[in-house]
Amino acid sequence: MVTFNLLVNAVVTGILLGGFYAAVTIGITIAFGMLDIVNIAHPVFIIMGSFIAYIVNRNFGLDPLLTVILATPLFFLLGIVIFRFYYAAFEKSGKGSLRGLAFFFGILFVIEVTLLLAFGVDYRLVQTSYIGPNIGFKHIDLPLRMVIPFVGSMTMVTGLYVFFSHTFIGRAIMAVAQDEFALSLMAVDTIALRQLAFGVAIATAAIAGGFLIVIQPVDPSLGREYIGRVFAICVLGGLGSITGTVIAALILGTVETITSTLFGPSWAPAVSFAALLLTLAIRPSGIMGR
Amino acid sequence: MPRHLINQSCLTRRHFNRALVGVGALAAYGSLPFASALGAEPIKIGFGMAQSGPLGGNGKAALLAIEMWRDDVNRQGGMLGRPVELVYYDDQTNPALIPGIYSKLFDVDKVDLVLGGYGTAVQAAALPIVMQRKQLLIGTGAVAVNDKYNYDKYFQMLPNGSTARTSTSEGFFQAAVTMQPKPETVAIVGAVTEFSHNVILGARENAEKYSLKVVFDRGYPPNQVEFGSIIRSIQAANPDVVFVASYPPDSAGVIRAAYEQKLQTRMFGGAMIGLQYSELKQQLGPMLNNVLCYEFYVPAPTTNFPGIEEFLHTYQERAKKAGADLLGFYLPPYAYAGMQILEKAVAMAKGLDATAIAKYIHANTFNTVVGEVAFAPNGDWAKPRLLYVQYQGIVGNDLEQFKQIGKQVIVEPQEFAYGKLRYPFSASG
Numbered sequence A: 001m002v003t004f005n006l007l008v009n010a011v012v013t014g015i016l017l018g019g020f021y022a023a024v025t026i027g028i029t030i031a032f033g034m035l036d037i038v039n040i041a042h043p044v045f046i047i048m049g050s051f052i053a054y055i056v057n058r059n060f061g062l063d064p065l066l067t068v069i070l071a072t073p074l075f076f077l078l079g080i081v082i083f084r085f086y087y088a089a090f091e092k093s094g095k096g097s098l099r100g101l102a103f104f105f106g107i108l109f110v111i112e113v114t115l116l117l118a119f120g121v122d123y124r125l126v127q128t129s130y131i132g133p134n135i136g137f138k139h140i141d142l143p144l145r146m147v148i149p150f151v152g153s154m155t156m157v158t159g160l161y162v163f164f165s166h167t168f169i170g171r172a173i174m175a176v177a178q179d180e181f182a183l184s185l186m187a188v189d190t191i192a193l194r195q196l197a198f199g200v201a202i203a204t205a206a207i208a209g210g211f212l213i214v215i216q217p218v219d220p221s222l223g224r225e226y227i228g229r230v231f232a233i234c235v236l237g238g239l240g241s242i243t244g245t246v247i248a249a250l251i252l253g254t255v256e257t258i259t260s261t262l263f264g265p266s267w268a269p270a271v272s273f274a275a276l277l278l279t280l281a282i283r284p285s286g287i288m289g290r
Numbered sequence B: 001m002p003r004h005l006i007n008q009s010c011l012t013r014r015h016f017n018r019a020l021v022g023v024g025a026l027a028a029y030g031s032l033p034f035a036s037a038l039g040a041e042p043i044k045i046g047f048g049m050a051q052s053g054p055l056g057g058n059g060k061a062a063l064l065a066i067e068m069w070r071d072d073v074n075r076q077g078g079m080l081g082r083p084v085e086l087v088y089y090d091d092q093t094n095p096a097l098i099p100g101i102y103s104k105l106f107d108v109d110k111v112d113l114v115l116g117g118y119g120t121a122v123q124a125a126a127l128p129i130v131m132q133r134k135q136l137l138i139g140t141g142a143v144a145v146n147d148k149y150n151y152d153k154y155f156q157m158l159p160n161g162s163t164a165r166t167s168t169s170e171g172f173f174q175a176a177v178t179m180q181p182k183p184e185t186v187a188i189v190g191a192v193t194e195f196s197h198n199v200i201l202g203a204r205e206n207a208e209k210y211s212l213k214v215v216f217d218r219g220y221p222p223n224q225v226e227f228g229s230i231i232r233s234i235q236a237a238n239p240d241v242v243f244v245a246s247y248p249p250d251s252a253g254v255i256r257a258a259y260e261q262k263l264q265t266r267m268f269g270g271a272m273i274g275l276q277y278s279e280l281k282q283q284l285g286p287m288l289n290n291v292l293c294y295e296f297y298v299p300a301p302t303t304n305f306p307g308i309e310e311f312l313h314t315y316q317e318r319a320k321k322a323g324a325d326l327l328g329f330y331l332p333p334y335a336y337a338g339m340q341i342l343e344k345a346v347a348m349a350k351g352l353d354a355t356a357i358a359k360y361i362h363a364n365t366f367n368t369v370v371g372e373v374a375f376a377p378n379g380d381w382a383k384p385r386l387l388y389v390q391y392q393g394i395v396g397n398d399l400e401q402f403k404q405i406g407k408q409v410i411v412e413p414q415e416f417a418y419g420k421l422r423y424p425f426s427a428s429g
Helices: A004-034 A042-060 A064-091 A096-119 A144-167 A166-185 A192-214 A225-239 A240-262 A265-282 B004-029 B032-039 B056-075 B095-107 B120-132 B165-174 B194-209 B228-237 B250-262 B278-288 B308-322 B331-350 B352-363 B399-403
Strands: A134-137 A138-143 B043-049 B085-092 B113-118 B137-141 B154-156 B185-191 B211-218 B241-246 B267-272 B292-295 B366-368 B370-371 B386-392 B408-412
Touching: A004 A042, A004 A144, A004 A166, A004 A192, A004 A225, A004 A240, A004 B043, A004 B228, A042 A096, A042 A192, A042 A225, A064 A096, A134 A144, A134 A192, A134 B331, A138 A144, A138 B250, A144 A166, A166 A192, A192 B211, A225 A240, A225 A265, A240 A265, A240 B228, A265 B211, B043 B056, B043 B095, B043 B165, B043 B267, B056 B085, B056 B331, B085 B095, B095 B113, B095 B120, B095 B154, B113 B120, B113 B331, B120 B137, B120 B154, B120 B366, B137 B331, B165 B194, B165 B241, B165 B267, B165 B292, B165 B386, B185 B228, B194 B241, B194 B267, B194 B331, B211 B228, B228 B250, B228 B331, B228 B408, B241 B250, B241 B370, B250 B267, B250 B278, B267 B399, B278 B399, B308 B331, B308 B408, B331 B352
Parallel strands: B043 B085, B043 B113, B113 B137, B137 B154, B185 B211, B185 B241, B241 B267, B267 B292
Antiparallel strands: A134 A138, B292 B386, B366 B370, B386 B408
16 A cells, blocks of 8 residues: 555655766766767766776775766766767768767777676675665655765766856857857867867766666676666756756656556656656657757 | 717617506506597587676576586596587577577587577577477576477476476475464565566465465566665565565665665565675675575585585686686586586487487486486476575675575475574564
């Protein structure tokens, strides 16, 4: 029987889950929504982040979230290198869209196979003090394993929002997203801005990877499970909108847990994607799309 | 030539001749089979085995066990006086690759015998090809693959028995009804996948058989991330017993969520794949306490089959280098036992004729590292032997503790039971 207590817990858990989904999706929002780069390999960069957190946690006992924060600059540089290659090989010659998609598919498989060869196919977990304990408020139980990634995710997303809307560089990137040609007429190096933004997108994957391995066990091929979900959230939120991404992620997370509680978890994906279709039917550009 | 050099030369030649005679004598005595096997045309055994994909971990461990058998049998002179050579490919846990792999094994590699890889889907894809060639197929592990075909040359090594759908959960329900007072209600939850779905169907049948009322019965999608809401819903139904049929990442998710939500019930566990793997055992550690789950082998006086200790000792040494499962309790002994059966049957059939080998396997019981094995007409084990074990007294995350007797207590079947079921379930250990 569904009680009020169950329902409240489902909503709260859904919000926590949505927060995690926002962290996983925000890199896609930047790359796909703002830069028009179909980085289908984004989830595998997240898995890379998870494995870095795993190695350091296993060998040195360091906290997985601290590890991925330290790994962020490396991911940023990796993003820049990948963008340079992508730009030189595809975008410059005007063959960005379809061949670029194939390029990122290739990256996805290369990283996945490298992880497979290096770590095998076993599921990996981490040990931290916040896996296991709960914090509770009256009838609401919040597993710290979900709360910490939620707080971390919201902090990261807020930071990115401030960066893109209140800093000179961030606003310049938003301007590139809106009209790159107009900016190039004003002698702005739009490629450098796009490169920077792509680096930021990949850097967010490191942090999301840390959240992921705290929440669930990870294996090299897990990234594929997230491809559909992250693109759905990105589209639902409205391409390129950070606020929209957060709202869409929270909606999807909440719909999943409420459906799971009311009708059973096997209905959750169907109801979530029905919500996506309904929203797009009413508002084709997404919740916050322009 | 100076005389001392001539002498040296004569001595060398004499020594060489003596050595040659010595080697000949040795070959004629203890090493004769080895010497003759080395010279003979090898017997090629071909198979696809998952080295990547969702079942890659199991496939790696099974492959290591099969390689150990090859090394052992070649040391003893091979089969039929011929050395054994393995020809295998990574099937990536992908049934779509199986037709290509097995066609290549038969037509290009010209293998003499084939094995089935690990997993129901891949063996289901391999069986029709093997049937077409009228060859023998000994599968590492699958459930109910031969039910539709009833092919008389198919055998598989998982101890689920010929009634796998119900036998996978039967031990759990048998253990449940030993509790006092007898439980009345059960919650059933599992992944919406082929394996879990079949297990859940069987669990419903067993619930009816053991007079337990199903008060919660739900599935979840394979990419489920959050399990807290499922555990809360189960708790709201307040069942006496909770049965879970899950895949490795879900098993970890369900156990963590039960631990976090402090699930209150009398018995918790089920057919949770993944808990048999070293990595998850080690990582979940004390969260496993009081969980009841199936295993194929755990150390206990009742499972001390002849040769199992030596096998595991060698396996565990080699697994470190091979990057395979470090304990090797799950699949490796069964993969090795399958090869022991093949070896014996080939020897007794005195050749590689598939019909003769299959006839011998059907007619006999085999003593292997996993005990006595006999097969039902459909090629599954004649008598199911899934061990339902309860994790007890797990402290910290040291893997070595899982090698100790008493940490994974067998509660069913009674024939192998070694310890008592602890209840009610307490998620805090």
